[in-house]
Amino acid sequence: MSKVMNHRYKADPQESYTLPSHFYTSEDILNKEKEEIFYKNWIFAGHAEKVDVPGKYFTFQVFDQNIMIIRGKDDIIRAFYNVCPHRGHELVEGEGKKAVISCPYHAWTFHLDGQFNQGRAVDQIKNFEQKEACLTPVNIEVFLNFIFINLDPNAKPIREMMPSLEETIRTKIPEVENLTLAKRIRYDIKGNWKNVIDNYLECHHCQVAHPEFVKQIDMSSYQINPQEYYIAQTSRGKGSCSIPGDLDMASDETYLSLWLWPTLALDIMPGEPGIIIMYIEPVSPEESIEYLEFYFMSKEPTEEGWESIKYQDEVLTPEDISLVESVQRGLRSKGYTDGRYVIDKEKSSISEHGVHHFHGLVLNALEGVRTS
Numbered sequence: 001m002s003k004v005m006n007h008r009y010k011a012d013p014q015e016s017y018t019l020p021s022h023f024y025t026s027e028d029i030l031n032k033e034k035e036e037i038f039y040k041n042w043i044f045a046g047h048a049e050k051v052d053v054p055g056k057y058f059t060f061q062v063f064d065q066n067i068m069i070i071r072g073k074d075d076i077i078r079a080f081y082n083v084c085p086h087r088g089h090e091l092v093e094g095e096g097k098k099a100v101i102s103c104p105y106h107a108w109t110f111h112l113d114g115q116f117n118q119g120r121a122v123d124q125i126k127n128f129e130q131k132e133a134c135l136t137p138v139n140i141e142v143f144l145n146f147i148f149i150n151l152d153p154n155a156k157p158i159r160e161m162m163p164s165l166e167e168t169i170r171t172k173i174p175e176v177e178n179l180t181l182a183k184r185i186r187y188d189i190k191g192n193w194k195n196v197i198d199n200y201l202e203c204h205h206c207q208v209a210h211p212e213f214v215k216q217i218d219m220s221s222y223q224i225n226p227q228e229y230y231i232a233q234t235s236r237g238k239g240s241c242s243i244p245g246d247l248d249m250a251s252d253e254t255y256l257s258l259w260l261w262p263t264l265a266l267d268i269m270p271g272e273p274g275i276i277i278m279y280i281e282p283v284s285p286e287e288s289i290e291y292l293e294f295y296f297m298s299k300e301p302t303e304e305g306w307e308s309i310k311y312q313d314e315v316l317t318p319e320d321i322s323l324v325e326s327v328q329r330g331l332r333s334k335g336y337t338d339g340r341y342v343i344d345k346e347k348s349s350i351s352e353h354g355v356h357h358f359h360g361l362v363l364n365a366l367e368g369v370r371t372s
């Protein structure tokens, strides 16, 4: 493992090299990321509306770990490992509603809060402790009605890790809890998950690759501001332009994008209140799934909302996926090992300091450096 961790990254972005190419292709690195990043950080699982009444549940996978998210009779949303404490059968599948959780193998039952209920002849088990037969909880945080889970029981809450995040979102959408999912789209990408995030965290490529996007954005106002565990990208709209599928930005309104360590991004467009959520699920070192979820105040978006979905789905996302997949092929080239970051001290659109910040978080996690 030690050799696989070789890199020329430095804390000073102007002296640093990027993460080397094998970080984007190696099975060993992905396995280490699974343990040190995905099993120890807040992973977006879905919106609380999926479990809107007691008994409603859905399952969610973090690599090989199957998690059940369920609302209790007391209205509290909890997460458990989806495994029976008897002999390890999975308890529930997909999504649905239960009055009681009943294991399909030998029919042990559990209350919605994970407490053991009953099992045939368990009274004959010597020293049987009911508390040893409860479901194993998983750390959960419902943040603005978005559900996050963390397999690390000692993880810092999101609100502590990202202290100014709620206020930043609320300034744009005061009634953010009222958003509802209108559309979800899945993209299969031939690229490492970090490659997809790298591309998201800079707009150096926007002038070249996103001609329609830069027509609507005042690129001179574009700013990339890393906080410890999230990165905000903001810019003003250009105002009067009106191209098909445009974002309809008035000049005084701002576009806000927030990336949250490790794999989630929220885009808040001016105009109709809404959030576009993007999250990445690693499949293998060189394959990922990207999900886009469009949240508006109503399940039936306005025409403006549909335009925004169409633009993301037909223009912006295909443009980015094509870049990411070309980079992935390049990362396998014998002619490339690592590169340099273009850094602008003004944190403008041409600067890649956001990517450097992200790479620092990846290395801290893999090298076991605790920054908090």
Ligand code: FES
Pocket: 084, 085, 086, 087, 088, 089, 103, 104, 105, 106, 107, 108
């Ligand atoms: S494994 Fe669940 S009741 Fe036996």
Ligand SMILES: [Fe+2]
Pocket: 199, 200, 205, 206, 209, 210, 320
């Ligand atoms: Fe892009």
